[in-house]
Amino acid sequence: MTSAAQVVALVAIGRQAVRSALAVRSEVLVSAVAVLVRVVLVVLVWRAVYAGVDEVSGVDGPTAVAYAVLGAVFTNVLNPFWRSSLEMRVRQGRIAVDLLRPVGLVPQTLAQQVGTTAAAVPRCVLAVLLALAIGALRAPAGGALGLLAFVVSTALGIAVALLCNLLVAMTAFWTLEVGGALMVYRAVAQFASGALIPLWFMPGWLRGTLEHLPFQAQVFTPLSVYFGALGGGDLAAALAVQALWVVLLALLAQLVWSRALHRVVVQGG
Amino acid sequence: MADEAGEAVGVAAPAVRAPWRPQLQEVSPLRAWWVLMAASLKVVFAYRSNLVNTALGSVALQGSQLLFVGVLLHRFEEVGGWGFGEVALLFAMRLCAHAVCTVPFGQHSVIDFLINEGDYDRLLLRPVSPFLQLLAWRFNPGSLGDLSLGVVVLVVAAQLAPVDWTPGTVVFLVLTIVAGGLVEAGVQFALSSLSFRLRATWSLKVTVDTTFADFGPYPLGVFGTVGSLALTFVLPLAFIAYLPATALLGRTDELLLPARAAYSSLAVGPLLFWAGYRAFVHQSRHYDSPAG
Numbered sequence: 001m002t003s004a005a006q007v008v009a010l011v012a013i014g015r016q017a018v019r020s021a022l023a024v025r026s027e028v029l030v031s032a033v034a035v036l037v038r039v040v041l042v043v044l045v046w047r048a049v050y051a052g053v054d055e056v057s058g059v060d061g062p063t064a065v066a067y068a069v070l071g072a073v074f075t076n077v078l079n080p081f082w083r084s085s086l087e088m089r090v091r092q093g094r095i096a097v098d099l100l101r102p103v104g105l106v107p108q109t110l111a112q113q114v115g116t117t118a119a120a121v122p123r124c125v126l127a128v129l130l131a132l133a134i135g136a137l138r139a140p141a142g143g144a145l146g147l148l149a150f151v152v153s154t155a156l157g158i159a160v161a162l163l164c165n166l167l168v169a170m171t172a173f174w175t176l177e178v179g180g181a182l183m184v185y186r187a188v189a190q191f192a193s194g195a196l197i198p199l200w201f202m203p204g205w206l207r208g209t210l211e212h213l214p215f216q217a218q219v220f221t222p223l224s225v226y227f228g229a230l231g232g233g234d235l236a237a238a239l240a241v242q243a244l245w246v247v248l249l250a251l252l253a254q255l256v257w258s259r260a261l262h263r264v265v266v267q268g269g
Numbered sequence: 270m271a272d273e274a275g276e277a278v279g280v281a282a283p284a285v286r287a288p289w290r291p292q293l294q295e296v297s298p299l300r301a302w303w304v305l306m307a308a309s310l311k312v313v314f315a316y317r318s319n320l321v322n323t324a325l326g327s328v329a330l331q332g333s334q335l336l337f338v339g340v341l342l343h344r345f346e347e348v349g350g351w352g353f354g355e356v357a358l359l360f361a362m363r364l365c366a367h368a369v370c371t372v373p374f375g376q377h378s379v380i381d382f383l384i385n386e387g388d389y390d391r392l393l394l395r396p397v398s399p400f401l402q403l404l405a406w407r408f409n410p411g412s413l414g415d416l417s418l419g420v421v422v423l424v425v426a427a428q429l430a431p432v433d434w435t436p437g438t439v440v441f442l443v444l445t446i447v448a449g450g451l452v453e454a455g456v457q458f459a460l461s462s463l464s465f466r467l468r469a470t471w472s473l474k475v476t477v478d479t480t481f482a483d484f485g486p487y488p489l490g491v492f493g494t495v496g497s498l499a500l501t502f503v504l505p506l507a508f509i510a511y512l513p514a515t516a517l518l519g520r521t522d523e524l525l526l527p528a529r530a531a532y533s534s535l536a537v538g539p540l541l542f543w544a545g546y547r548a549f550v551h552q553s554r555h556y557d558s559p560a561g
Contacts, residue, residue, distance in 0.1 A: 024469045034476040041484050041492065048349050048491035049341065056344050177319040183326025183411070187333040196337045201344045 009103050010111040017115025032123040035076045039127045042068040043136045057200050063227055066138060067198050069131040070226065074219045075195040076127070077120045078161040079186055085112065087172035087182075095264060106257050109169065113162045141228025149235060153222040156242035161218040163249035164189065170253070173260035194220030200229075214249060217242045301397045305405030306373075313408045320410040327414030331364055331482065335422065338486050349491040354429035355518055356486055361426040362446055362510035363485035364419035369450020370457065371412035376404050377454075380461040381471050387560045400549055403461075432517050445513035448538030452508045453481060455538075458545030462552035481506055488515075490523055497525055505541065508534040 022028055046068045050061035059067075086109050089095045098105055131137035140146045168185045172178045190196055192215035199207045199220050210216050221238050224230050230238050296304075313320055338360060342353045351359070380403060383389045392399040432438060457474060464470045481504075489497040489511050501507040515521045516531035524530060 026467050027469050027472045030472040030476060034472065034480075037476075037480065038483075041480070041496070044492045044496055045348075045484070045487055048487075049345050053345065175318075177316070177322065180319065180322025180324070180326035180411075183323070184329040187326075187329035191333040191336055196333070197340050202340055203343065206340075 006103050006107070009101075010107055013103075013108055013111040014115035014118070017112040018119045021116050021119035028123075031120075032126060035073065035123050035127045036130055038072050038076070039069050039131055039136075040134070042072050043131070043134065059198070059200050062138070064198070065136050066131070067223055067227065069127075069136050070223050071195040071198075071219060073124045073127050074157075074193075074222070075190060077117055077124055078158065078218055079189055079193075079195065086166075086169040087178045090172040090264075099264070106166065106253060109166055110162060113165060117158060117162070140226045146225070146228060149239070150222060150226045153225045153239060153242060156239065156246060157218045157222045159246045160214055160242060160249060161189075161193075163246065163253055164214060164218070166253055167249065167256060170256050170260055173263045189215050189218065192216065193218040194223070198223070214245045217245045296397070298398060298401060302401045302405060305397070305402060306408070309376075309405050309408040313410050320413070323410040324414035324417070327411035328418045331367075331415060331418050334482060334486065335360060335418075349488040350523070351488045351520075354426065354431060355514075355520075356488075357422065357426035358430035358432070358518070359488070359510055359514045360486040361419060361423035362442070362449065362514055363481070364415060365423050365446045366449030366509050367453060367481070368412060368416035368419045369447055370453035371409065371415050374404055374454040374457070375409045375412045376406045377457050377461045378409070378471075378474065379403070379406055380464045381469055384464050384556065385468055385559060387558060389556060390558050390560060393556075399553065400546065430518065438517060441513070442517065445510075445534055448534045449509040449513070451538035451542035452505055452534065455541030455543070455545030456505065458542070459548045462545075462549040465552045465555045465557075477504065480504065481509065485510060488520075488523070494525065501526070505537070508537045508541075 043065055046065045047061070050056075050064060054060060056064075086095075089098060095105075098108060101108065128137065140150045142149065164185075168182060169178070171181050175181075192210050192213055194210075194216055195218075199210055199216060202210070221242055224238065225235065338348075338356060341348065342356060346352065348356060383392070383403065383406070389399065392402045395402060427434065427442075456477060460470055460474050460477060463473070484492075484500070485506060489500060489507055492500055497507070512524070512531045513534050515524060521528035521531045
């Protein structure tokens with residue numbers, strides 16, 4: 001299979017994932033309402049937290065509120081409860097069919113995750129529009145260049161998140177029950193990525209620890225860029241750290257996959 | 270509930286008994302539930318590592334919210350006028366109530382799967398109420414994580430919160446936690462009942478579950494008047510822990526409702542539980558087997 005044909009196949013898998021994510025109308029509606037309600041509630045909580053307070057840890061109220069909104073939106077896309085069909089396919093033995101396809105399993109799974117992520121974009125756009133309408137969000141700092149830096153950082157953040165999700169899903173090759181591992185991962189990622197609360201507010205020792213983990217590259221870095229918290233040199237360094245995590249996690253995923261291939265047990269096969 | 274389940278459990282003797290059919294004894298709904306639940310528990314305890322993993326998963330999920338609230342109060346000292354001890358008590362009461370919902374009733378979460386895969390047919394074939402069978406379908410070990418973390422945090426929070434603990438307040442605390450669990454279970458049963466028509470209620474149930482978990486630890490005042498009323502009368506979060514917590518903490522003056530509303534969850538819990546159960550039984554008549 002030529003590489004062009006492989007790309008066509010992967011795009012088809014991605015589009016299939018989008019269609020699958022948007023197939024049940026009631027689910028699409030509920031997911032959209034859910035993220036809108038969440039945005040309103042986090043805005044209310046953070047406005048109440050800042051009632052009568054001007055600045056805490058160098059962060060003012062409007063910035064904290066806007067951060068919380070974007071944190072909720074990022075979590076909605078990057079850290080869903082349902083992240084990949086991989087574990088189910090291993091469990092049901094359908095993995096045998098996936099392995100026979102002329103495209104590798106890792107690209108297949110990633111294409112499918114990209115599709116699911118893309119399907120979440122419309123509801124997130126709605127959430128951002130709502131936040132703008134209620135005055136809870138402002139344009140990114142730094143004009144057009146700032147926006148460009150935010151888009152690049154967000155793309156890298158999504159790549160880090162998808163690779164982390166892939167690694168967690170691949171534990172299914174070692175243990176068929178991955179539910180617990182997924183829940184632990186979700187909880188750690190949500191907190192450590194800074195999606196719930198910015199790292200700015202965390203005690204020094206905690207922030208120092210979290211800065212060495214890949215989670216902050218998923219949410220905290222793009223949002224720091226959005227609010228202009230990183231100046232020239234720091235911005236370049238932050239983007240480089242994100243890119244480094246993408247490379248490291250991709251290599252790790254490849255390594256884990258090469259091991260996993262020897263561990264595959266086709267259930268019912 | 271007993272009558273409804275009793276109808277399904279008690280099987281009238283046929284006029285002419287077919288020789289191949291075993292005679293079914295009348296079993297009380299409670300006994301039937303316990304027999305099925307014991308079997309479910311046996312399965313769960315057979316896979317120890319999964320039991321531990323899933324329980325840890327629940328602890329991590331609820332714990333991340335605790336950590337968030339902890340960091341928030343570390344920086345801001347109070348939320349909506351409530352200090353650390355008060356918020357901790359509210360968090361603990363909500364989590365314990367959640368465990369009261371998930372330990373015995375958490376299996377409602379598999380209803381979509383049972384209906385869409387046709388497994389609900391199997392429930393209809395057995396001489397026990399399908400509702401009771403659903404509750405005992407597969408015990409969710411994650412609920413033990415909810416319970417353990419909830420109890421630990423409650424014990425710690427009870428000492429931090431400015432509450433004068435007497436036998437009376439302790440009894441009230443326990444009863445309101447049970448009532449709060451019944452509120453959550455009632456809501457989830459009602460949402461489960463929609464599965465018979467919509468087929469897909471998973472997102473809806475997860476949304477409600479996470480809204481309760483993520484926004485339960487705050488005094489309702491932070492959500493403003495409209496938000497408070499919506500979280501009381503549209504999504505009954507207030508009855509799960511906030512209202513009784515204001516009674517324990519002597520904060521009923523901040524309620525939008527009369528002070529005695531702080532005690533209302535004791536009645537609202539059983540009522541919503543019953544209503545949720547009735548909704549499930551009523552909607553289950555619309556079951557349309559995928560097997561045709």
